[in-house]
Structure formats: C-alpha cells, structure tokens
Amino acid sequence: MRTLNTRHLLLATLLAAGTAQAGTVNIESWRVDDKALWEEVLIPAFQKKNPGIQVKFTPTAPTEYDSSLTARLTGATAGDLITCRPFDKSLDLFKKGQLEKLDGKAGMENFPASAKVAWQTDDGKATYCMPMASVIHGYFYNKKIFKDLNLPVPKTQAEFFAAMEKIKAAGKTPIALGTADQWESNQTVLTNVGANNWKGEEGRKALIAGKAKFTDPQFVAAWEQLSKMGPLMGKGASAQTYADSQNLFAMGKAGVYPAGSWDIAYFNKEGLDFGAFPPPVAKAGDQCYISDHTDIGMGVNPKAKNKADAYKFLAWLGSQEFADLYTNKVTGFFSLSNHLISVQDPVAKQMLDWRKTCKSTIRLNAQIMNRGTPAMENELWNVSSQVLNGKMAPKDAAAQIQTGFAKWYAPQQK
Structure with missing residues (x-):
C-alpha cells in the first residue's frame, strides 16, 4: 500500500x-x-x-x-x-x-x-x-453628398480639387480635417497624398540613400497639395481636433475625410454611408501609390x-x-x-483591393529618418500643419525639413 x-x-x-x-x-x-x-x-x-x-x-x-x-x-x-x-x-x-x-x-x-x-x-x-x-491610407467620401452634387469619384488631383470646390459652393465643408492635434497633418495627409508625387518607395529610399532631398520638386509638390487643401478645411480648422473631424464627417457635414483604415469601424458604428478612394494621382495614367503602413x-x-x-x-x-x-x-x-x-467589410475590401493596382509604400519618415535631432516626425507635424493653415509656403516647409535632416544624417551632407 x-x-x-x-x-x-x-x-x-x-x-x-x-x-x-x-x-x-x-x-x-x-x-x-x-x-x-x-x-x-x-x-x-x-x-x-x-x-x-x-x-x-x-x-x-x-x-x-x-x-x-x-x-x-x-x-x-x-x-x-x-x-x-x-x-x-x-x-x-x-x-x-x-x-x-x-x-x-x-x-x-x-x-x-x-x-x-x-x-x-x-x-x-x-x-x-x-x-x-498594416493600415492603409486614402480618402473616405460621403456617398450622399457626391450623389446629390453628381460628383464622380476623383482619380486625379485636378478632379479632386474641382470636386472640393463644388462641395464648398454647395455650402458643405469639403474636407473634414483640422490641425489642432497636428499628427494627422503628417500621418494621414502628407505621407498619404504625397506618395504619388515622390513615387512611394522610390522617393523614400532615395532620401535615405542621399540621392534626393526634401527640397526636390517631387517633395515640394506634396506640400503644394496641402496648401490647396487648407482653404477647403472649413472655418476654425486650426482649432479642430481629430475627434472633431471624425464627428464632422460622421454627421454628414463634410464631403471627404483623409483617412486611416482604422477609422472604418468608427464610421460604421455611426451608421454613415461612405466609400473610399485612393489618393489621386498627379495626372491621368500615372502609376498610383498608397501608404500601406506596417x-x-x-x-x-x-x-x-x-x-x-x-x-x-x-x-x-x-x-x-x-x-x-x-x-x-x-x-x-x-x-x-x-x-x-x-x-x-465593403470599405475595407475597397481599400485592400487598391494593392492590386497601386504600389504600396510606408510612411515617408518611418524608417531611419526619425533617429536624429531635430526629430523629423515632430518637425513634419509642425510644418505640415502650418502649410495647411496657410502660415508657411510649401518651399519653406521643404527647406526646414531638409535643413534639420542634413544636420545629423551624413548621406544628406554630401
């Protein structure tokens, strides 16, 4: 026993x-x-x-x-x-x-x-x-506003700004966007809409290799887009937070919303009828690029x-x-x-399907470029917000970022 x-x-x-x-x-x-x-x-x-x-x-x-x-x-x-x-x-x-x-x-x-x-x-x-x-960036658009104004979903930057002017003329806010929190100015705006200008990974890697500078035309062109977007953001945009922008679009008061795909769930919950389109290219026939950020x-x-x-x-x-x-x-x-x-999810499927026709890139400064002083991420928040607010010219924004980058990054000092 x-x-x-x-x-x-x-x-x-x-x-x-x-x-x-x-x-x-x-x-x-x-x-x-x-x-x-x-x-x-x-x-x-x-x-x-x-x-x-x-x-x-x-x-x-x-x-x-x-x-x-x-x-x-x-x-x-x-x-x-x-x-x-x-x-x-x-x-x-x-x-x-x-x-x-x-x-x-x-x-x-x-x-x-x-x-x-x-x-x-x-x-x-x-x-x-x-x-x-990953998360994917582009634009959400209010289907009712686009239908009521008979607006086609824009494919080029010219078509985009023409549509925004028509929305403004109809008494609606064209773009649900503010600059109070600043981070959107870079993460959902500059590196979203600008990828088509600097050709995604080609432009990003050229900066890291020291073969391109922020003051080159393809990067200045991205801030030029932002300067055109500024007057389309609506009154009080400089005091408008991320949550304010979400609420404005969710209530059906704005035509488009520069988006990160994570926002889909929020607008679904609010019952909004919306779709998505990728950032418009510079001209018809151009290869499209999307911020498909890991x-x-x-x-x-x-x-x-x-x-x-x-x-x-x-x-x-x-x-x-x-x-x-x-x-x-x-x-x-x-x-x-x-x-x-x-x-x-239909909107998530729309965004994922962009991978079939557009080339993916990550946020411009995500790799290597954030390691020095001044911190590029914060600098991009600052200058991009100022461009949107009409307080800084695109070429000056590019010059400030380039000067800060060259201070500490050897390949940019050649």
Whole structure:
C-alpha cells in the first residue's frame, strides 16, 4: 500500500510539474481596444487547436506602453510575447537583447520580404518580430453628398480639387480635417497624398540613400497639395481636433475625410454611408501609390517563462486562420501575410483591393529618418500643419525639413 501511495504521489507531482511548466503565455500590447477580441475570439481559436495552453492578453494604455514595457523587460517581469511597434522602437529593444531573433521560426515563411522590413535590422540580416497587420491610407467620401452634387469619384488631383470646390459652393465643408492635434497633418495627409508625387518607395529610399532631398520638386509638390487643401478645411480648422473631424464627417457635414483604415469601424458604428478612394494621382495614367503602413507585429521575450508555448502561439499568428480572423474582426487592419483573405467589410475590401493596382509604400519618415535631432516626425507635424493653415509656403516647409535632416544624417551632407 505504501508503494502504491508513493507511486500516486510521484505521478501527481509529475502532473503538477507538467502543468506548471505549461503555465500561461502573457501577451504585452498597447491595443487596449482589442481586449475583448483577444479574449473572446482570437485566444479561444488558438486554444481550440492547442488545448491546455493558457493565454492572457494584458494591454497597457498606448501612451504608457513604451515606458512601462521597457521597465518590465529590464526588470524581467514582462510577458512572453511582445506586441511590436514598427521600426525604431522595436529595433532598440532588439539591440538591447529584449527581443528574440525570429528568422526561420515557424510561421515566418508566410510573409513577403516587404512585410518584414519594419522589424528587421537596417542590413536586413535579422528579423525580430512577426508582421501582423498594416493600415492603409486614402480618402473616405460621403456617398450622399457626391450623389446629390453628381460628383464622380476623383482619380486625379485636378478632379479632386474641382470636386472640393463644388462641395464648398454647395455650402458643405469639403474636407473634414483640422490641425489642432497636428499628427494627422503628417500621418494621414502628407505621407498619404504625397506618395504619388515622390513615387512611394522610390522617393523614400532615395532620401535615405542621399540621392534626393526634401527640397526636390517631387517633395515640394506634396506640400503644394496641402496648401490647396487648407482653404477647403472649413472655418476654425486650426482649432479642430481629430475627434472633431471624425464627428464632422460622421454627421454628414463634410464631403471627404483623409483617412486611416482604422477609422472604418468608427464610421460604421455611426451608421454613415461612405466609400473610399485612393489618393489621386498627379495626372491621368500615372502609376498610383498608397501608404500601406506596417503597423503592428509580435515578438518573443528572450526571458519568457513559457517560451515553447509562446512560439506555438507565434506560429499560429502566421497562419491562414489568424489572418482571416484579424483582418475581419479588427476592421481596417490588414494581414501582412501571403494568405488569400476574403474581406467582409465593403470599405475595407475597397481599400485592400487598391494593392492590386497601386504600389504600396510606408510612411515617408518611418524608417531611419526619425533617429536624429531635430526629430523629423515632430518637425513634419509642425510644418505640415502650418502649410495647411496657410502660415508657411510649401518651399519653406521643404527647406526646414531638409535643413534639420542634413544636420545629423551624413548621406544628406554630401
């Protein structure tokens, strides 16, 4: 009897040890709005195929995420999986040894090289986060206003401004846009509408290589578009916040809204009948370019307490199932994988279909160009807002950005 009890005790100990080893995979993230999605849809879908693995989604407020995550990683208390911001924030973590190298890991084979750039070293030799999703930029338009005024969806910049003037003449605000928060001036306006001028990746890479300058005509032309947009934003635009612009468009009082695809869900909730079109090209027949910005990835904490299970979850993030679920449940965030996805939301499908005819690029200054002083991101917010407000000439905006860039970036000093 004593031998039997000893065996039972040993078996119970082994089972307990196995359970403890499996533990819980904790996911760090700034996407607080997605908590219900992870808990009710994504994690249960993973567990259906991987019974016994517990997963917990523990987001931090976006404004606190970077600092609190750094503190937890430094103190070895961070979660097993780290949701990655694109480019320098995550690159810094990798350089500090706080993200694992993922080349060759299961699931990574399902992503094209272009999707991995946001989470690679500058030389492309190490990838440290699995790409999850991008956001696409363009314009949303009020279908009723366009129908009532018999306006075609504009394809060229000339057609766009002609349509805006007609909306203005009809007593409506042409463009739902303000400059109080400033960030939209760069992220949803300049790098959205300007990509057609500097030819997307061609222009962006030319700046990094030192073969082009912001004062070149193709970049000045982008700010010239902004200067034309300014008078079409409506009264009080300089005091208008992002939320104000959303509300103005949602209430049907504006013709178009310079958009990030993440806004689709908001306007769906408001019941607005709207469509989308890509940023108009300079002239008919030109190749079109869209800001298809790599936005979110996932990495593994080298000090993860449950690393084996974390890698199983990461492999699932690279699957067809996850790509379908995430694209259709987080409307406006598009999987970066090679899988064919059937997009259910009509506006999201419109935007994703632009990839078939337009060339994708990322936000102009996202890679490398934000590393010096003055900080280019903040500078672009400032000068682009001033151009929209009619307080700065396009050529002066270009000159200010170029001067700041050349102060610290060697290839621009030649």
